[in-house]
Amino acid sequence: MPPVKYDLACVVWELTLACNLKCLHCGSTAGGRRAEELSTREALDLCADLKKSGCRGVALMGGEPLLRKDFFEIAARVRELGMELSVITNGTIHSEEIFAKLKKLKPRAVAVSLDAADPALHDKIRGLAGAFRKTTDFMNRCLKEGLPVSVITTVHKLNIGELAKLRDLIKGRGIAWQVQTAGGEGGRFSKEFLLDPEEFYSVGLFVEACRREYSPEELPVIGAHDLGYNSALLKNVSLYEKWDGCQAGISVAGVRSDGGVTGCLAINDDKFMEGNVRQKNFFRIWNSPGSFLYTRGFKQEQAGLNCAACEHIETCKGGCNEMSLMKTGVSHNDPYCFCRLEKEIFRDELKSPLRKTGLNISWPSGGEAFRRLGRIFSGRRG
Numbered sequence: 328m329p330p331v332k333y334d335l336a337c338v339v340w341e342l343t344l345a346c347n348l349k350c351l352h353c354g355s356t357a358g359g360r361r362a363e364e365l366s367t368r369e370a371l372d373l374c375a376d377l378k379k380s381g382c383r384g385v386a387l388m389g390g391e392p393l394l395r396k397d398f399f400e401i402a403a404r405v406r407e408l409g410m411e412l413s414v415i416t417n418g419t420i421h422s423e424e425i426f427a428k429l430k431k432l433k434p435r436a437v438a439v440s441l442d443a444a445d446p447a448l449h450d451k452i453r454g455l456a457g458a459f460r461k462t463t464d465f466m467n468r469c470l471k472e473g474l475p476v477s478v479i480t481t482v483h484k485l486n487i488g489e490l491a492k493l494r495d496l497i498k499g500r501g502i503a504w505q506v507q508t509a510g511g512e513g514g515r516f517s518k519e520f521l522l523d524p525e526e527f528y529s530v531g532l533f534v535e536a537c538r539r540e541y542s543p544e545e546l547p548v549i550g551a552h553d554l555g556y557n558s559a560l561l562k563n564v565s566l567y568e569k570w571d572g573c574q575a576g577i578s579v580a581g582v583r584s585d586g587g588v589t590g591c592l593a594i595n596d597d598k599f600m601e602g603n604v605r606q607k608n609f610f611r612i613w614n615s616p617g618s619f620l621y622t623r624g625f626k627q628e629q630a631g632l633n634c635a636a637c638e639h640i641e642t643c644k645g646g647c648n649e650m651s652l653m654k655t656g657v658s659h660n661d662p663y664c665f666c667r668l669e670k671e672i673f674r675d676e677l678k679s680p681l682r683k684t685g686l687n688i689s690w691p692s693g694g695e696a697f698r699r700l701g702r703i704f705s706g707r708r709g
C-alpha cells in the first residue's frame with residue numbers, strides 16, 4: 328500500500344521566543360530568545376520546504392514575532408511562495424512602517440491577544456503597564472487599514488468574568504474572535520488559576536450562546552481546539568463541523584524557533600518533537616512513516632482511562648492531546664471534553680425520570696445546572 332499523504336493545512340511557526348511582555352499564562356514562558364534560533368537563511372529555506380511539503384498556510388507567532396528584524400523578509404517569502412499568512416502578535420509594537428508592510432503582505436489574519444476588557448486586568452495578565460492601550464490602538468489602526476483583525480482570548484480564572492465585556496468590545500466591528508483556555512505549562516502561571524471543570528464547560532456555553540445570538544458577520548466567534556467533542560448540547564462551538572481527533576501531525580504542525588518540529592506547539596514537551604530542520608528537512612520529517620505516530624498511528628487501545636470506554640473513541644481519539652497531557656500526563660485521555668463534563672455537570676437532570684432518553688436539556692433554561700454555570704460569569708458563584 329502506498330504511504331498515506333497528509334494534507335498540511337497550516338504550520339504554526341514560533342519565529343522567536345523573544346518577547347517584550349511577560350504574560351502570566353504563556354505556555355512557553357517566552358522572554359529571551361532560544362539559544363539556537365534559526366538564521367534568516369535557514370528561515371527562508373524553511374519557507375521553501377514548507378511549500379514543497381504542501382503547506383497551505385503559515386501562522387507566524389512568537390514570543391513576539393515582530394521583534395525579529397527579518398520578520399517582513401520571512402513573511403514576504405511565505406506570500407511569494409503562494410501560502411496564506413497569519414500573524415499572531417501581542418499588538419504592542421507598532422510604527423507607520425509596520426502597518427504599511429503588513430498591508431502589503433495581504434495577510435489572511437492579523438491576530439492580537441486581548442485577555443480583558445478592563446485595561447488594568449489585561450495589563451496585569453500581560454505583565455506590562457499600558458499594554459491594553461497599545462494593543463487596542465494596534466487593532467484600531469489595523470481595522471482602519473483594512474487588515475483582517477482577529478482577537479485571541481486565553482481564558483483562566485483571572486479573566487473568565489471578562490468574556491461578556493470582551494464580546495461587547497469586539498462585536499459589530501468586523502473582528503474575528505477565538506476563545507481558548509489556558510494550559511498550565513508556562514513557568515509564570517500558577518496552576519490555581521486553571522479553570523475547573525464547570526468553568527471550562529461554561530466557556531463553551533458562552534461561545535455557543537454567542538454563536539446562537541449573533542450572526543457570523545456581527546460576531547465571528549469560535550472556540551479553539553481545546554473546547555469540544557461530542558457534546559449533546561453544544562453543537563456550534565468549534566471551527567470544525569465534525570471533530571475528527573487531534574490534528575497534530577495530521578493537518579497541522581508546529582515549528583520552534585530553533586528548528587524543532589512538532590505536531591502542535593501547544594504540546595510543550597520535547598518527547599513530542601519529531602526532529603529538527605537542521606538535521607532533517609521539514610519535508611522529510613512530515614513525510615516520514617515514523618513521524619507523529621501518536622496521532623497518525625493511533626489505535627483505540629492507546630486511549631487513556633477517561634476515554635477507553637467512550638462510544639466516540641474511534642472518531643474522537645481522546646480529544647486534545649495537549650489538554651490530555653497537561654491534566655493527566657498521558658495522551659488520548661482528555662478529561663475536559665464536553666461529552667464527559669456534561670455527564671457530570673448535568674447528572675441531576677440525567678437522573679430525572681423525565682430525562683430517560685439521555686441528555687435532552689432544553690436550551691437555555693436547563694434547570695439548576697445552567698443557573699449554576701451562569702453565576703460563574705457574574706462572579707456570584709458559591
Ligand code: SF4
Pocket residue numbers: 556557633634637638639640643644645646647660661664665666667
Ligand atoms: S471521553 Fe474521550 S473519546 Fe470520548 S468524547 Fe470525550 S475526549 Fe472524546
Ligand code: SF4
Pocket residue numbers: 552553572573574575579590591592593594646647648649650
Ligand atoms: S494538541 Fe490540542 S491544540 Fe494541539 S492540535 Fe491537538 S487538539 Fe489541537
